Amino acid sequence: MEKLSNYKYTMDQCNHCGQCKWIHPSGMHGWDYSEICPIFHEYGFDACSGQGLINIAKEIMNGTLQYGDGLEKMIYSCTACGACDINCKSVRDMEVLDCILALREDCAVNGTLPEAITERKKNIGESHNIYGLPHSDRWNWIPKDCGEDPNSDTVLFLGCAVSYRQRETALAAMKLLRAGGVSFRLLREEEWCCGGILWRNGQTDAAEKVIRRNMDLLHGQGVRTLITACGECFGFFRGAYPKFGAVSFRVRHISEVAAELLEKGKLAFHKLDIDGPVTYHDPCLLGRLSEEYVPWKGTIHSYGLHEPEKVWRRGEYGVYDAPRMLLRSIPGLELREMPRNCENAFCCGAHAKDADQEFALKTAAERRREAKSTGAGCVITACPFCEEALSEPGENALPCVELTRLLADALEGGEE
Numbered sequence: 001m002e003k004l005s006n007y008k009y010t011m012d013q014c015n016h017c018g019q020c021k022w023i024h025p026s027g028m029h030g031w032d033y034s035e036i037c038p039i040f041h042e043y044g045f046d047a048c049s050g051q052g053l054i055n056i057a058k059e060i061m062n063g064t065l066q067y068g069d070g071l072e073k074m075i076y077s078c079t080a081c082g083a084c085d086i087n088c089k090s091v092r093d094m095e096v097l098d099c100i101l102a103l104r105e106d107c108a109v110n111g112t113l114p115e116a117i118t119e120r121k122k123n124i125g126e127s128h129n130i131y132g133l134p135h136s137d138r139w140n141w142i143p144k145d146c147g148e149d150p151n152s153d154t155v156l157f158l159g160c161a162v163s164y165r166q167r168e169t170a171l172a173a174m175k176l177l178r179a180g181g182v183s184f185r186l187l188r189e190e191e192w193c194c195g196g197i198l199w200r201n202g203q204t205d206a207a208e209k210v211i212r213r214n215m216d217l218l219h220g221q222g223v224r225t226l227i228t229a230c231g232e233c234f235g236f237f238r239g240a241y242p243k244f245g246a247v248s249f250r251v252r253h254i255s256e257v258a259a260e261l262l263e264k265g266k267l268a269f270h271k272l273d274i275d276g277p278v279t280y281h282d283p284c285l286l287g288r289l290s291e292e293y294v295p296w297k298g299t300i301h302s303y304g305l306h307e308p309e310k311v312w313r314r315g316e317y318g319v320y321d322a323p324r325m326l327l328r329s330i331p332g333l334e335l336r337e338m339p340r341n342c343e344n345a346f347c348c349g350a351h352a353k354d355a356d357q358e359f360a361l362k363t364a365a366e367r368r369r370e371a372k373s374t375g376a377g378c379v380i381t382a383c384p385f386c387e388e389a390l391s392e393p394g395e396n397a398l399p400c401v402e403l404t405r406l407l408a409d410a411l412e413g414g415e416e
């Protein structure tokens with residue numbers, strides 16, 4: 001779908017300024033925690049950064065560099081977190097992340113992918129989930145009396161990680177919706193992986209099949225609102241799905257719905273047994289990568305003038321306020337911000353795991369170091385992948401709690 005040559009403008013415009021490696025000075029809080037690219041932070045040389053990957057893409061396009069000798073691992077160690085993209089866009093208009101993803105698409109066809117990435121594709125093709133577990137395990141645990149309304153035009157989409165590994169999060173999301181009086185239904189056996197991981201890995205043909213199947217299903221059933229229990233699914237539905245066709249349903253994350261219910265007085269929270277302050281980790285796909293993708297086709301004139309005007313995704317309109325508002329509404333809970341937050345949040349490293357496990361663990365430890373620097377006794381997040389990554393054993397251990405479950409525990413006057 002994407003050719004490397006589509007990003008020639010970005011490749012040519014990169015002037016090696018290095019902004020993609022650092023938080024823009026206006027948002028910096030000092031030297032420590034000013035780096036924004038996890039691979040650059042760990043490996044410290046240019047090839048491992050947005051800038052470097054753009055240069056690699058250009059060399060591949062020009063035929064002056066070939067895959068092999070560890071290049072594929074380097075390309076897939078990048079967590080595709082998009083921090084380079086939005087920080088580059090703080091100084092110029094070009095598409096760093098899309099260029100990296102186009103490089104992956106080329107790599108998936110012409111290179112040799114890390115084995116775990118090939119495995120994911122096989123799993124999704126065979127059993128519709130990223131783990132290769134039986135499809136029936138996706139829904140056979142859901143209680144019959146979960147409160148769904150089979151006629152609702154609102155679907156609660158659970159996602160692979162929540163359905164298979166974090167079922168408490170799914171139950172918590174249902175509890176919040178019931179408490180707020182929101183009518184919803186589940187897809188159960190009709191729910192498949194959202195396909196986002198295939199798209200991010202450049203396995204575009206496979207991604208397209210899954211995404212088109214999901215869109216046809218949801219459109220065919222007249223779904224008007226899709227609520228996701230997973231920050232990652234949310235980002236893919238908003239950021240990737242429109243690349244494959246018009247999306248007619250509204251996509252919302254459970255935290256946005258809960259915040260709206262709170263504002264309307266339909267939810268209230270009681271004090272929790274948590275000692276000391278907490279901090280919040282913004283998942284990339286709930287934050288900077290969740291802005292809606294608006295297709296653009298046109299001409300790029302001199303000085304980068306895009307005609308017709310292009311809607312740029314700069315990460316400013318991610319879901320940042322809702323989780324914070326919810327946390328602040330829990331009596332006695334003190335929320336402290338990490339130096340890198342909202343669109344400048346440092347990635348937890350979860351998505352590098354398939355290509356570079358050691359680096360992924362170090363990245364999670366670096367994020368925990370930052371979380372601990374706030375004095376918080378626990379880190380809260382709103383994505384099952386971030387929760388898993390931040391909970392991995394390693395340096396700077398710190399309890400990690402998923403937001404939906406925390407809210408369900410704090411529900412005032414709620415059911416058990």
Ligand code: SF4
Nearest residue numbers: 014016017018020088
């Ligand atoms: S990708 Fe953007 S921020 Fe990074 S070096 Fe190139 S122009 Fe500068």
Ligand code: SF4
Nearest residue numbers: 037050078081082084
């Ligand atoms: S997407 Fe994230 S990890 Fe990859 S180059 Fe950009 S900032 Fe670095």
